[in-house]
Amino acid sequence: xxxxxxxxxxxxxxxxxxxxxxxxxxxxxxxxxxxxxxxxxxxxxxxxxxxxxxxxxxxxxxxxxxxxxxxxxxxxxxxxxxxxxxxxxxxxxxxxxxxxxxxxxxxxxxxxxxxxxxxxxxxxxxxxxxxxxxxxxxxxxxxxxxxxxxxxxxxxxxxxxxxxxxxxxxxxxxxxxxxxxxxxxxxxxxxxxxxxxxxxxxxxxxxxxxxxxxxxxxxxxxxxxxxxxxxxxxxxxxxxxxxxxxxxxxxxxxxxxxxxxxxxxxxxxxxxxxxxxxxxxxxxxxxxxxxxxxxxxxxxxxxxxxxxxxxxxxxxxxxxxxxxxxxxxxxxxxxxxxxxxxxxxxxxxxxxxxxxxxxxxxxxxxxxxxxxxxxxxxxxxxxxxxxx
Numbered sequence: 001x002x003x004x005x006x007x008x009x010x011x012x013x014x015x016x017x018x019x020x021x022x023x024x025x026x027x028x029x030x031x032x033x034x035x036x037x038x039x040x041x042x043x044x045x046x047x048x049x050x051x052x053x054x055x056x057x058x059x060x061x062x063x064x065x066x067x068x069x070x071x072x073x074x075x076x077x078x079x080x081x082x083x084x085x086x087x088x089x090x091x092x093x094x095x096x097x098x099x100x101x102x103x104x105x106x107x108x109x110x111x112x113x114x115x116x117x118x119x120x121x122x123x124x125x126x127x128x129x130x131x132x133x134x135x136x137x138x139x140x141x142x143x144x145x146x147x148x149x150x151x152x153x154x155x156x157x158x159x160x161x162x163x164x165x166x167x168x169x170x171x172x173x174x175x176x177x178x179x180x181x182x183x184x185x186x187x188x189x190x191x192x193x194x195x196x197x198x199x200x201x202x203x204x205x206x207x208x209x210x211x212x213x214x215x216x217x218x219x220x221x222x223x224x225x226x227x228x229x230x231x232x233x234x235x236x237x238x239x240x241x242x243x244x245x246x247x248x249x250x251x252x253x254x255x256x257x258x259x260x261x262x263x264x265x266x267x268x269x270x271x272x273x274x275x276x277x278x279x280x281x282x283x284x285x286x287x288x289x290x291x292x293x294x295x296x297x298x299x300x301x302x303x304x305x306x307x308x309x310x311x312x313x314x315x316x317x318x319x320x321x322x323x324x325x326x327x328x329x330x331x332x333x334x335x336x337x338x339x340x341x342x343x344x345x346x347x348x349x350x351x352x353x354x355x356x357x358x359x360x361x362x363x364x365x366x367x368x369x370x371x372x373x374x375x376x377x378x379x380x381x382x383x384x385x386x387x388x
Contacts, residue, residue: 020146024054027141031150035157048160051133051168058130058138061174069333069355072279073324076308079119080315088114088316091123091207098195098208106215107225111313113211116299117181119309124180127204128173132156132165136176136185152176155185164188164201172204179203180210183217191217221298222291227272229292230310232263232322235282242376244276246289247363260288264320279307281379284327287311303358328381330357339380342388343368 019030028049035045070078092099092110099110121127136156139149156176159165165185172178178188180203192201193216195208203210219225236259243250250258253270260267260276268274268290277287287307296306311322331339333355340353340361348364362378369376372387 020141020143020150024141028052028137031137031140031153035154038154040157040161044161045157048133048157048167052137053134054138054141055130055134058135058174059142062139062142062144069336069357070304071327071330071357072285072304072307073327075304076311076322079308080312084118084122085315087123088118091117092316095207095211098211101195102212102215106212106219106223108215108218108223109313109317111315111317112218112229112296112310113181113214114316115309115313116214117211118312119305120177120182121180124207124210127171127179127182128177129171130174131168132170132172132176132178132185133167135172135174139175149176152185155189158189159185164192179213180207181214183210183213187217188213191220218295218299222295224292227292228268228290229296230277230290230307230314231265231267231288232314232319233267233276233286233288234261234263235276235286236260239276239282241278241282242366242370244278244282244376245362245366245378246275246277246294246359247366249273249275252288255288262288263323277307278377278379279304280325280327280330281381282375282377284325284379285322286325287322301358302356303362328379331380331382331385335382335385336361336380339365339385339388342385346388 019027032045032049036042092114099113102108102113103110117123133156136149136153140146140153156165160167170178173182177184183203188201188203191213192203193209193212194201195212196206198206201209201213203213239258250273251270252267252272252274255274255276256267256270267288272290275289277289279285293310296310300306300309315321336355336357337353340350340355343350343361343364344353346368348367349360350364351358351360357380365380365384366376366378368388369378369384372384374384374387
């Protein structure tokens, strides 16, 4: 995976105990013991873990995700290039019958899958060259997220037994995702689809396998067939900004009564609940986010990544380029960390001081804006930083 991307952080239940840290040999022996306790033969376990090694480059990649400090306009313009748009259109045509089958069987539109396919691996061209087993054991040994990655190691062992994983040759992203749409081993076990009928799930080499597996996973996460996910809107001159953001929702009918209008086309069904999403505040781009939008956070936890992917999907489905507006200047990484520190001292949970404007930081910003009598649009500015 390219360094601009992060792990697909799915919320899997932890194993009964998720030991981490300490000496790596002892940690590996503990993993082997757990694998044997789950019914895997000693010979299989030894063969699977024979070449497992910690990879310092994986930890460096995990700690270096500065791209997510960029704002939505900058981030989206970097990721949505003319070449990527054109490649998306070509792949939509090339795999037209596969996308039709996906729409019929899983209800996931081609734009969504094309967006993630494009962002994750440039439509399969850049899938990552990290040894997947080493990446997974490194992150399971690291104590930052062992509850996520330890089960993935054991899932990879199951794939190995099925003939779909090679401990020495399977490669992918630094966080252990495999294939064109970058899925973790447990996702492959639970949602892998043999789309081309060859008897195997080959996410690295088979576009039908990768796309259908991704679609099945999205459906399992709650994707609603035939429903919208994101739509650009125009805002009335005056709106209660404290009611915007993903923490607040109303029916489409209620939003229409407040003056929300689609920039193009028509809004979703009147009884659908939706949130007004302002990635860069009330003066920047504006969207209506429907329930399907929230499902995408189960694919990737980054707010700016998910918003950009969802918007890219609408572009691939024919939507125009968004109206960028004239947003107030945002904060740089150092200022964002200072803001997060101030918010934390005031008792807000911002999810860590990382310089990234995520959902938790946005919610805290909005509450402080309300308290200070500022427009509560969840977009942090230097005025807010200074007031705090």
